[in-house]
Amino acid sequence: MLNVKKEGVILEKTTLDFENEGVLNPAAIKEGDFVHLFYRAVHKGNHSSIGYCKLKGPLQIEDRHYKPILVPEFDYESHGIEDPRIVKIEELYYLTYTAFDGVNALGCLATSTDLVHFEKRGIIVPQITYEEFNKLSNTNPSMDSKYFRYNQHNGILEKDGIEMLVWDKNVIFFPRKINNKLYFMHRIRPEIQIVVAIDKLEDLTLSFWQNYFLHFNEFVLLSPKYDHEISYLGGGCPPIETEFGWLLIYHGVKDSLNGYVYSACAALLDLENPQKEIARLPYPLFKPEYVWELKGEVNNVCFPTGAVVFDDKLYIYYGAADERIACASVSLPELLSELMLNKKENGN
Numbered sequence: 488m489l490n491v492k493k494e495g496v497i498l499e500k501t502t503l504d505f506e507n508e509g510v511l512n513p514a515a516i517k518e519g520d521f522v523h524l525f526y527r528a529v530h531k532g533n534h535s536s537i538g539y540c541k542l543k544g545p546l547q548i549e550d551r552h553y554k555p556i557l558v559p560e561f562d563y564e565s566h567g568i569e570d571p572r573i574v575k576i577e578e579l580y581y582l583t584y585t586a587f588d589g590v591n592a593l594g595c596l597a598t599s600t601d602l603v604h605f606e607k608r609g610i611i612v613p614q615i616t617y618e619e620f621n622k623l624s625n626t627n628p629s630m631d632s633k634y635f636r637y638n639q640h641n642g643i644l645e646k647d648g649i650e651m652l653v654w655d656k657n658v659i660f661f662p663r664k665i666n667n668k669l670y671f672m673h674r675i676r677p678e679i680q681i682v683v684a685i686d687k688l689e690d691l692t693l694s695f696w697q698n699y700f701l702h703f704n705e706f707v708l709l710s711p712k713y714d715h716e717i718s719y720l721g722g723g724c725p726p727i728e729t730e731f732g733w734l735l736i737y738h739g740v741k742d743s744l745n746g747y748v749y750s751a752c753a754a755l756l757d758l759e760n761p762q763k764e765i766a767r768l769p770y771p772l773f774k775p776e777y778v779w780e781l782k783g784e785v786n787n788v789c790f791p792t793g794a795v796v797f798d799d800k801l802y803i804y805y806g807a808a809d810e811r812i813a814c815a816s817v818s819l820p821e822l823l824s825e826l827m828l829n830k831k832e833n834g835n
Contacts, residue, residue, distance in 0.1 A: 489825055491773045491817045494802070497546060498526065498812040505530050505555050506538055509784050511806030513540075514573035514582060515724075515793025516602075520544060522795050523602055524804065525571045525582060526812060528555055529784075535567035537584065545795060545802040546814060557597065557605060563588050564595070572792055574662035574725045576669070583658040583671075586610065590649040594658030594673055596688070611688060612655035612673055613696035620653050623700040634675065657722035661733070661761065670761060672708060677719030679737065681708040681762055708762065709737065715750050715771045718742045723751065723791040724803065731823050732756050732765045736791050736803055739771065749788040750774035751805060751815070755826050766826040773815050775808070783808025789815075 500509050506528035513526035521541055528538035536555035543549040559568055564586035571584040580599040585592050594612040597605040615623075620634070657674040664670075668684035682699070683706070685691065699706065711717050716739025726733035732755040739752040750771035757763040775787045790806040799819050807813040 488770075489772070489817055489821055491815055493773070493777060494546060494814040494816055496779050496807065496811050496813045497542075497548070497804075498524070498540060498551075500529075500810065503553060505536050507531065508533070509810040510538065510812055511809050512570045512790055512792045513804050513806075513812055514571040515795055515804050516573045516575065516580070517795040517797075518602075521549065522802075523573075524793065524812075525556065525573060527569050527571065527806070529567075533567070534559075535569045535587075537568055537571055545797050545800075545816070556603075557582075557584075559586075560607070561586075561609075563591075563593065563610060565589065568595070570656070570792060572657075572659045572722075572725055574660045576660065576663060581660045583611075583660065585656045585658075588649065590646045591652045592654045592656055593652065594655055596658070608688065611691055612658060613653075613700070615653050615696065615700070616650055617653060620700070623697070623703075634677075659722045659725050661726050662728070665759060665761065672722045674721040676721070677711060678707050679709045679720060679722055680706045682706070683762060706762070708756075709735075709754060709764065709767075711739070712767065713739070713769050715739050715741050715748075715774065716752060718747065720752070724794040726756065726761070727794060727796070727801075728758065729755075729819075729823055731827060732758050733761055734801075734819075734823070734826075736772065736794055738790055743787075745787060747787065748775060749790050751789050751791040751803060753822060753826060755823075764831050766830045768826060769829055772803075772817070772822075779811055779813060780807045783810035785809035789813075 508529040511527050513524040524540040526538050529535050537557035539552040539556040541550040566587045566589040569585040573582045582597045586595045593610045596608040596611050599605045660671040718740045720739045723737040726735050735754045741748050751773050753772045754767040755765040788808050791803050793804040801819045803815045
């Protein structure tokens with residue numbers, strides 16, 4: 488078994504208005520000896536914005552802003568912007584987040600050249616109703632009924648005058664172009680899907696998504712397989728390029744007598760064809776075990792969203808019990824070796 492060290496809580500909520508209910512689920516990107524964290528900050532009423540903290544090395548706080556770096560501005564994010572992830576592709580930073588308007592939760596993008604000023608690019612996932620989803624599934628017999636169980640919103644089609652859409656979250660870009668194309672993951676429960684080989688964001692048109700849903704099964708990246716992820720899973724940290732493939736730290740969810748348990752999980756994807764799964768750990772990389780993970784706004788949660796490497800050690804930042812930010816570390820070579828001992832068999 489791998490030796491994973493829980494480094495403990497590194498950020499907690501403060502008395503500042505924008506983060507007095509909780510801090511969680513940070514995006515992380517390493518620049519030299521520093522780590523930039525862009526975290527979900529929650530104030531009363533469960534309205535979220537994006538806060539900022541700079542670390543020296545993987546754990547030492549160097550600077551923390553007293554106001555959010557990104558706030559809701561548009562109707563589609565009127566109830567909060569949540570759960571950011573960040574990568575740098577060429578000279579541009581891509582910060583993805585979930586926008587919530589009180590009814591729908593959808594993946595969005597903001598870009599920056601300096602990590603200070605961000606341009607919001609809007610919703611980049613499909614805005615599709617359950618009825619439209621159902622129609623597409625009727626023309627695609629292979630569309631699994633489990634998607635309807637997770638995404639039909641108990642049959643409610645409208646709430647507060649807003650049409651209910653299929654929730655599409657956890658948008659995460661690969662940190663470089665592959666064969667000169669953009670790739671990103673997203674999540675319509677219960678699986679992780681992938682968008683492959685687009686030239687530019689403008690390619691994500693209505694007709695693109697209609698065709699995508701007609702061939703939906705082709706774009707399923709990871710499905711629940713092991714006991715700790717049997718209920719559903721979703722993207723976690725941006726993929727990390729290694730000699731063995733793209734290292735993907737994701738979250739897996741299991742329903743238990745005490746409610747859902749969120750664990751951090753690990754898999755490897757092919758470098759040039761990331762739709763191909765190479766390996767997956769058959770057990771959680773780490774799971775809730777300490778009080779800061781077991782008790783909080785939502786109990787039993789380790790929700791990984793950012794990871795960096797210092798001296799062959801992987802530091803994984805995660806939301807702990809939806810209330811605080813913690814970090815876990817593991818030897819990167821040992822993790823890759825363990826994954827290669829659990830390579831996917833053909834057809835499995």
